[in-house]
Amino acid sequence: MLDSADLIAFWLTIKLAFISTFLLLIIGFPLSFWLAKSKWRFKFIFEAMIALPLVLPPTVLGFYLLILMSPNGTLGQLTNALGAGNLAFSFTGLIIGSCIYSLPFVIQPLQTAFTNLQQWPLDVAATLGASKSERFFRIVVPLLRPGIISAAVLGFAHTLGEFGVVLMIGGNIPGQTQVVSIAIYEHVESLEYQQAHWLAAALLLFSFVLLLIVYATNKGYKVVNK
Amino acid sequence: MSLQVRFMKPLNSRSIKVDLDLKSKGVTVLFGPSGAGKTTLLRVIAGLDNLTDAQVIFEHNLWQNENTFVPPQNRHIGMVFQQPSLFEHLNVEQNIYFYRGLKNHKNREQRFNVPQLIELLKLTPLLRRAPNTLSGGEQQRVAIVRALATQPDLLLMDEPLSALDDELKSQFLDYLEPLLEQISIPVIYVTHSKSELARLAKQVVLMDKTGVTGQGTTSELLTDLNQSLTLGPDLQSVLSAKVDLVDVQQHVSAIETPAGRLWVSITNKAAGQRMKVVIHAKDVSVSLTRASDSSILNVLPAQLLDFKFTQSGSVILKLKVGSSVILSQITQKSFQHLKLAKDLHLFAQIKGVVIK
Numbered sequence: 398m399l400d401s402a403d404l405i406a407f408w409l410t411i412k413l414a415f416i417s418t419f420l421l422l423i424i425g426f427p428l429s430f431w432l433a434k435s436k437w438r439f440k441f442i443f444e445a446m447i448a449l450p451l452v453l454p455p456t457v458l459g460f461y462l463l464i465l466m467s468p469n470g471t472l473g474q475l476t477n478a479l480g481a482g483n484l485a486f487s488f489t490g491l492i493i494g495s496c497i498y499s500l501p502f503v504i505q506p507l508q509t510a511f512t513n514l515q516q517w518p519l520d521v522a523a524t525l526g527a528s529k530s531e532r533f534f535r536i537v538v539p540l541l542r543p544g545i546i547s548a549a550v551l552g553f554a555h556t557l558g559e560f561g562v563v564l565m566i567g568g569n570i571p572g573q574t575q576v577v578s579i580a581i582y583e584h585v586e587s588l589e590y591q592q593a594h595w596l597a598a599a600l601l602l603f604s605f606v607l608l609l610i611v612y613a614t615n616k617g618y619k620v621v622n623k
Numbered sequence: 624m625s626l627q628v629r630f631m632k633p634l635n636s637r638s639i640k641v642d643l644d645l646k647s648k649g650v651t652v653l654f655g656p657s658g659a660g661k662t663t664l665l666r667v668i669a670g671l672d673n674l675t676d677a678q679v680i681f682e683h684n685l686w687q688n689e690n691t692f693v694p695p696q697n698r699h700i701g702m703v704f705q706q707p708s709l710f711e712h713l714n715v716e717q718n719i720y721f722y723r724g725l726k727n728h729k730n731r732e733q734r735f736n737v738p739q740l741i742e743l744l745k746l747t748p749l750l751r752r753a754p755n756t757l758s759g760g761e762q763q764r765v766a767i768v769r770a771l772a773t774q775p776d777l778l779l780m781d782e783p784l785s786a787l788d789d790e791l792k793s794q795f796l797d798y799l800e801p802l803l804e805q806i807s808i809p810v811i812y813v814t815h816s817k818s819e820l821a822r823l824a825k826q827v828v829l830m831d832k833t834g835v836t837g838q839g840t841t842s843e844l845l846t847d848l849n850q851s852l853t854l855g856p857d858l859q860s861v862l863s864a865k866v867d868l869v870d871v872q873q874h875v876s877a878i879e880t881p882a883g884r885l886w887v888s889i890t891n892k893a894a895g896q897r898m899k900v901v902i903h904a905k906d907v908s909v910s911l912t913r914a915s916d917s918s919i920l921n922v923l924p925a926q927l928l929d930f931k932f933t934q935s936g937s938v939i940l941k942l943k944v945g946s947s948v949i950l951s952q953i954t955q956k957s958f959q960h961l962k963l964a965k966d967l968h969l970f971a972q973i974k975g976v977v978i979k
Contacts, residue, residue: 524702526727
């Protein structure tokens with residue numbers, strides 16, 4: 398069965414995924430709105446930057462983040478000066494890494510949803526007497542709902558399965574940076590296959606149940622591959 | 624009602640100029656070809672297009688001038704769009720009751736009874752359906768009820784039938800005509816269809832690619848030979864009528880119109896019922912004396928007010944018949960043969976009367 402160290406890793410993983418997803422949605426909403434609606438000539442530079450984690454090996458991303466977050470790095474110096482301590486090998490550092498790594502997975506469905514959002518429903522709602530905020534909550538949000546759900550599920554699932562970035566910037570500190578994927582790796586390295594099985598199966602089941610719930614409550618909406 | 628709209632919209636090669644002052648109640652039709660700025664005019668009235676220098680005043684309420692712009696949600700208008708416009712994330716009932724809970728809707732005077740409207744447009748069986756499962760005509764019926772449910776002071780309709788095929792159009796007009804006659808608020812209706820104009824309009828605003836070119840009551844404009852409106856292929860006159868008596872044995876009814884009493888070959892309307900009749904110009908011929916040996920039932924004394932030669936070799940006659948004006952289309956040959964001239968007294972022979 399899962400021992401207490403495994404349970405801690407499991408809990409840490411879910412906490413990391415929840416916090417990252419939450420932050421990603423907050424960052425992703427205005428960013429994807431801007432990407433969808435802006436006509437700025439050099440917008441493509443930002444699009445390319447956001448898409449980088451899709452093609453870059455996680456170790457490369459993790460390596461640069463580690464350099465930045467180390468006590469001599471720009472980010473590390475800043476956090477130390479602010480009295481926030483080191484980011485490298487900390488849970489906060491992991492959250493920052495996850496957000497950067499999963500950003501394109503959240504941006505892409507949101508940007509598609511914003512692009513598909515047409516002007517006419519808003520015009521119609523205005524003629525029916527809906528104010529700006531009423532239009533936002535009664536028209537914009539419901540029409541974006543499939544995109545928001547897609548973005549949240551993809552961001553969550555992707556953070557859940559993260560390995561390379563975590564290993565580079567977080568290392569393997571139980572209770573602080575040891576997530577499930579790394580715990581499984583360690584069990585396999587030390588030939589504890591039984592333990593690895595339990596943990597892998599638990600993650601598999603959890604992910605599947607999560608997707609089941611999302612698909613069952615959003616019949617007709619595509620969650621992945623929009 | 625009183626509505627004043629003034630604006631200028633520059634386009635690439637031309638500009639649309641509108642200076643409109645509407646005073647009368649009932650249905651006003653904005654009529655003109657596409658590209659004439661009819662939709663723009665409607666959107667300016669609604670507040671959906673904010674053109675600089677536009678001025679809109681409705682019932683002494685300033686909606687727009689250089690310093691003021693009242694947003695659409697505060698204008699209390701109802702609008703029915705050209706394309707189906709139902710919210711896809713809501714079912715029919717939720718679409719109709721969208722106004723509920725909106726700040727702007729608090730304490731509105733209840734002019735229209737929403738359940739009655741739903742009943743009138745036969746939407747009860749559709750209430751739980753999703754918009755994308757409805758036909759185009761059903762969607763537009765929902766859109767009309769949804770617009771009226773907000774208890775508007777003014778109803779704007781932008782070619783609401785353009786997405787429907789011809790058969791549905793005529794069915795839909797059967798719903799729309801009595802509804803628009805009953806409702807107590809002014810209606811501005813955009814169309815480029817002459818039959819919609821003839822059936823629905825009390826007065827007409829004519830537009831072409833430069834803006835507003837004329838305005839007047841429907842019967843005046845439909846028979847004004849100097850308006851481009853009357854030069855189309857399907858010339859017709861529209862009269863309001865009331866069934867006077869029904870003769871089931873002979874299978875005819877007599878209807879009372881401003882032109883005089885007409886016999887029509889229908890018996891399915893009851894005496895006293897009101898309706899509109901259309902007389903196509905091609906179905907009206909003229910003679911100098913009353914022909915007593917003709918099979919044509921409807922022969923009425925007429926006076927030739929005006930005439931116009933068309934490019935296709937025929938002549939359009941504008942005839943005063945009773946207290947109304949009827950158009951007749953004859954050949955140039957007959958025109959010369961009969962030596963027709965203005966103010967001549969004639970007899971109009973009406974071959975066909977179409978009941979709407």
